[in-house]
Amino acid sequence: xxxxxxxxxxxxxxxxxxxxxxxxxxxxxxxxxxxxxxxxxxxxxxxxxxxxxxxxxxxxxxxxxxxxxxxxxxxxxxxxxxxxxxxxxxxxxxxxxxxxxxxxxxxxxxxxxxxxxxxxxxxxxxxxxxxxxxxxxxxxxxxxxxxxxxxxxxxxxxxxxxxxxxxxxxxxxxxxxxxxxxxxxxxxxxxxxxxxxxxxxxxxxxxxxxxxxxxxxxxxxxxxxxxxxxxxxxxxxxxxxxxxxxxxxxxxxxxxxxxxxxxxxxxxxxxxxxxxxxxxxxxxxxxxxxxxxxxxxxxxxxxxxxxxxxxxxx
Amino acid sequence: xxxxxxxxxxxxxxxxxxxxxxxxxxxxxxxxxxxxxxxxxxxxxxxxxxxxxxxxxxxxxxxxxxxxxxxxxxxxxxxxxxxxxxxxxxxxxxxxxxxxxxxxxxxxxxxxxxxxxxxxxxxxxxxxxxxxxxxxxxxxxxxxxxxxxxxxxxxxxxxxxxxxxxxxxxxxxxxxxxxxxxxxxxxxxxxxxxxxxxxxxxxxxxxxxxxxxxxxxxxxxxxxxxxxxxxxxxxxxxxxxxxxxxxxxxxxxxxxxxxxxxxxxxxxxxxxxxxxxxxxxxxxxxxxxxxxxxxxxxxxxxxxxxxxxxxxxxxxxxxxxxxxxxxxxxxxxxx
Numbered sequence: 143x144x145x146x147x148x149x150x151x152x153x154x155x156x157x158x159x160x161x162x163x164x165x166x167x168x169x170x171x172x173x174x175x176x177x178x179x180x181x182x183x184x185x186x187x188x189x190x191x192x193x194x195x196x197x198x199x200x201x202x203x204x205x206x207x208x209x210x211x212x213x214x215x216x217x218x219x220x221x222x223x224x225x226x227x228x229x230x231x232x233x234x235x236x237x238x239x240x241x242x243x244x245x246x247x248x249x250x251x252x253x254x255x256x257x258x259x260x261x262x263x264x265x266x267x268x269x270x271x272x273x274x275x276x277x278x279x280x281x282x283x284x285x286x287x288x289x290x291x292x293x294x295x296x297x298x299x300x301x302x303x304x305x306x307x308x309x310x311x312x313x314x315x316x317x318x319x320x321x322x323x324x325x326x327x328x329x330x331x332x333x334x335x336x337x338x339x340x341x342x343x344x345x346x347x348x349x350x351x352x353x354x355x356x357x358x359x360x361x362x363x364x365x366x367x368x369x370x371x372x373x374x375x376x377x378x379x380x381x382x383x384x385x386x387x388x389x390x391x392x393x394x395x396x397x398x399x400x401x402x403x404x405x406x407x408x409x410x411x412x413x414x415x416x417x418x419x420x421x422x423x424x425x426x427x428x429x430x431x432x433x434x435x436x437x438x439x440x441x442x443x444x445x446x447x448x449x450x451x452x453x454x455x456x
Numbered sequence: 457x458x459x460x461x462x463x464x465x466x467x468x469x470x471x472x473x474x475x476x477x478x479x480x481x482x483x484x485x486x487x488x489x490x491x492x493x494x495x496x497x498x499x500x501x502x503x504x505x506x507x508x509x510x511x512x513x514x515x516x517x518x519x520x521x522x523x524x525x526x527x528x529x530x531x532x533x534x535x536x537x538x539x540x541x542x543x544x545x546x547x548x549x550x551x552x553x554x555x556x557x558x559x560x561x562x563x564x565x566x567x568x569x570x571x572x573x574x575x576x577x578x579x580x581x582x583x584x585x586x587x588x589x590x591x592x593x594x595x596x597x598x599x600x601x602x603x604x605x606x607x608x609x610x611x612x613x614x615x616x617x618x619x620x621x622x623x624x625x626x627x628x629x630x631x632x633x634x635x636x637x638x639x640x641x642x643x644x645x646x647x648x649x650x651x652x653x654x655x656x657x658x659x660x661x662x663x664x665x666x667x668x669x670x671x672x673x674x675x676x677x678x679x680x681x682x683x684x685x686x687x688x689x690x691x692x693x694x695x696x697x698x699x700x701x702x703x704x705x706x707x708x709x710x711x712x713x714x715x716x717x718x719x720x721x722x723x724x725x726x727x728x729x730x731x732x733x734x735x736x737x738x739x740x741x742x743x744x745x746x747x748x749x750x751x752x753x754x755x756x757x758x759x760x761x762x763x764x765x766x767x768x769x770x771x772x773x774x775x776x777x778x779x780x781x782x783x784x785x786x787x788x789x790x791x
Contacts, residue, residue, distance in 0.1 A: 180647035180648065180649060180650075181647055287736055289736070317498040317499055317674065318498060318674060318675075318676070318715060318718055318719060319498060319714060319715060319718050319732060319733035320498075320732075320736075321718065322717075322718030322719075322720075322730040322731070322732035322733070323732040323733075323734070325720065325730055325732075326729065326730055326732055329729075344647065344648065345648070345720075346648065346722060347677070347719070347720045347721055347722040348720045350720070350722055350724075351720035351721075351724065351728075351730070352720075374722070374723075384649060385648065385649060386722065387652070388648045388649045388651065388652035389648055389677070389722050390655075390675070390677035390678050390680060390681055391677060391680065391721060391722055391723055392676045392677045392679075392680050392704065392716060392719050392721060393680055393704055394680045394681070394700045394701045394704050395701060395704075395705075396680075396723070397680045397681035398681075400681070402652055402656065404649075404652055404653055404656055405649045405652075405653070408617040408619060408620070408650070409647075
């Protein structure tokens with residue numbers, strides 16, 4: 143997924159923001175894949191590109207055997223009944239001039255599902271499912287707190303009975319005690335409805351909590367992908383190691399003994415990523431080859447994928 | 457270590473069109489020299505307002521400090537900041553007490569160079585001339601880990617990344633060798649690897665310079681590796697105060713227990729369910745009569761609805777505002 147940079151009178155293309163640069167992964171039915179990374183690493187772009195909210199520059203997105211990138215727009219719209227999204231900011235992702243009933247009911251209307259009365263019934267049911275009082279149906283978003291708004295966003299995503307939901311940082315804008323409410327809700331819904339999630343977040347402890355497998359992104363590339371336990375016990379990529387060590391653990395006794403890997407510097411610009419491995423400018427274990435050529439993203443056993451020169455490439 | 461700051465019964469209110477917002481409701485605490493105190497709580501619990509009140513940075517109107525005393529300094533120099541004349545207060549702010557803010561993107565002036573913004577305080581408070589201030593600024597930027605600091609003095613804030621800007625803010629805070637540094641969510645807007653850089657830096661600087669720190673945050677994870685003592689605030693009240701290890705090992709207020717339980721932990725087992733706190737914090741305009749946490753509490757008894765408990769010591773250094781002893785109580789009302 144590249145975004146062109148256009149400059150000047152003629153808006154000539156002078157470069158590309160390589161937001162997501164050649165990544166491949168699978169999501170298995172019924173699982174939660176966590177996508178973690180720092181701001182600007184391309185995790186949200188990945189989520190949007192999967193749902194075809196951005197048209198990927200190159201590559202395929204195969205959903206149940208269908209390549210979404212090849213679908214016409216009306217075919218894609220029909221496909222969206224299957225796949226929905228929950229957005230990060232519950233303040234910006236709900237139309238302030240629509241009632242909760244209209245917001246949650248809109249997907250049903252768009253897809254022509256049911257009669258008006260049936261839709262109303264479905265909206266009430268959805269509100270109850272996400273733990274809101276169905277009595278609130280005629281209220282406006284501003285009358286709700288952040289956590290409640292996020293529940294409205296969840297209800298809207300569930301309206302058309304999707305099987306796959308992209309959750310784009312659904313809890314980062316919420317307070318800690320409210321975060322736990324929304325995480326528990328998402329987990330319960332997955333159990334009840336058999337949903338598949340792509341869970342995007344920057345907080346590794348949240349991602350580890352909710353995910354079955356975790357992909358770690360850095361500067362538009364997936365650096366490591368593994369089962370949650372495996373990733374935590376045996377992080378292979380130096381970036382994953384640094385990321386894990388940077389996450390604070392709420393226990394002063396453990397914190398006292400922990401050795402932090404402090405990364406120097408900042409993430410480079412995706413307009414002009416470094417040659418070779420994208421992490422080479424900050425990597426504590428950098429070697430000559432890292433500045434030169436990009437490592438392959440390889441499976442080192444039981445679905446533990448890593449892209450790093452530290453490990454054998456053949 | 458001697459006492460540096462003593463806050464007694466501090467009370468701050470905002471008089472708005474909708475009514476009186478009870479933002480800070482008679483809180484008392486102390487900070488010793490060289491100590492790191494963390495104030496923890498969720499948005500709207502009054503943690504920021506309480507430290508803004510210390511420096512009298514509350515916009516008036518609508519805000520007003522309606523009660524309490526703030527004693528700052530040791531021995532002879534000990535003074536009440538609340539009654540201090542404005543002129544004298546200006547000598548305290550940025551000089552003996554410095555503050556760094558949450559958002560490094562908005563707390564630097566975009567049209568002034570980094571060098572100017574730091575040396576301004578040096579010239580104002582330390583009486584340095586331009587040359588000396590510039591040199592000291594370069595030293596400070598070096599100290600907070602900005603590479604080639606001397607060459608970057610004439611850069612503008614937009615030329616720095618978020619983490620770098622927060623370093624600039626810290627350099628600015630440290631410029632006049634403050635005795636107390638107040639850090640208001642300094643890492644919240646930053647990525648986790650940058651957050652680790654900043655907490656590491658602040659810890660190192662505290663050891664080198666020996667200032668006291670009040671660190672305000674909503675993140676109990678960050679606090680664990682940073683603070684000596686922790687204060688937990690809820691709805692403008694202090695509900696628990698304890699040495700850091702004691703608080704995590706032996707939390708005594710139901711709210712603290714709830715907060716700790718609702719944190720996803722990196723080292724937790726698979727399938728571990730978070731114990732969320734149901735409901736929402738109370739409206740600060742219309743505070744309940746009894747305990748502010750009553751409506752969300754799993755341990756509540758009848759008495760809690762009628763009288764707000766005072767903050768009482770339960771063991772050395774550990775104070776709790778709760779009518780119930782959570783160690784022996786059975787969970788009265790479950791969600």
